[in-house]
Amino acid sequence: MFSLEKIIRPNVLKMKAYSSARDEFKGAASVFLDANENSLGSLAGDNYNRYPDPHQKQLKKRIAELKGVRPEQIFLGNGSDEAIDLLFRMVCRPGQDTMLHLPPTYGMYEVSANLNDVALEAVQLTPDFQIPVEEVLLSIRPTTKLIFICSPNNPTGNLIEAGSIETILRSFDGLAVIDEAYADFADNPSWTTRLHEFPNLVVLQTFSKAWGMAGLRLGLAFAAAEIIAVMDKIKPPYNINQATQDLALQALAHTEALQDMLEEIRQERDLLLHALPQLDTVVKVYPSQANFILVKVKDANGLYNYLLDKGIVVRNRSSLAGCEGCLRITIGTLEENQKLLQAIGEF
């Protein structure tokens, strides 16, 4: 049976959050002399002399409406990479606990594990990039606190079968983290719609991909309110800066424009999925539910360097087990995709 208290690090359970100046003050005031800010103003513009809301109340309220969850079920991080790191620090005792991930997958799970001195169990995805569920269940140890499942998976682009994820969620007493950085490009509904079913489910999303805000650094974690409360307790108090909060609120007012952009990216993805297999050097194009395509080619290093010479940067994934001979290509604009196809055709 999952119990958050049982898996949280004892020091985290015991500690108190930093109490910021604005946390201690309740009520209305017009003179703020409590936080050692510059009262004269800011050279960067209005309001930036003040610390941002550490609880990001306005932003969470708006995101909650959009995603159909409660604000208490939302954590906001300085990119989802911050949420990944905090999850380690929340439940994994350095040098004792372990994490399980499913390569080929996103590299930050391993980097965060290494940084936090957490041993890492890797179960390779099957050749069609699905989870070998039995093997995962057999690999879970009493020290396994986190399992990272990336869906749509980076760098392979496919969704992970819901049945496999559900089996893991039901069998695992640690936190099962589903990284949905690319969910906006996918056909299936988000796992956030099933939060009420699984007390050990954490869903990660980000504003870096579909929302086009990678430069602002805003990531999200959705989970039961009790999990989010602990993440909030251990985060740096002002982790989401004021500019990011302001600009994200502005962007969230334009959900129709987001849908238009998503539609265009999906159309461009379909064009590439159709055009790439017709090129001589292309061996296989994997299906994609993301804004990138994994492509197996005859000479990955050769093509990668050739494209670089032409000023086109793609991601060379050919040294990853399971992705031999593969390049990962982000969907670009119409013009960029045409340049890419032409260059590959000339290789």
Ligand SMILES: Cc1ncc(COP(=O)(O)O)c(C=O)c1O
């Ligand atoms: C699967 C996955 N998760 C998380 C991230 C990081 O997102 P963020 O920009 O929110 O830190 C990426 C970025 O490439 C990603 O591919």
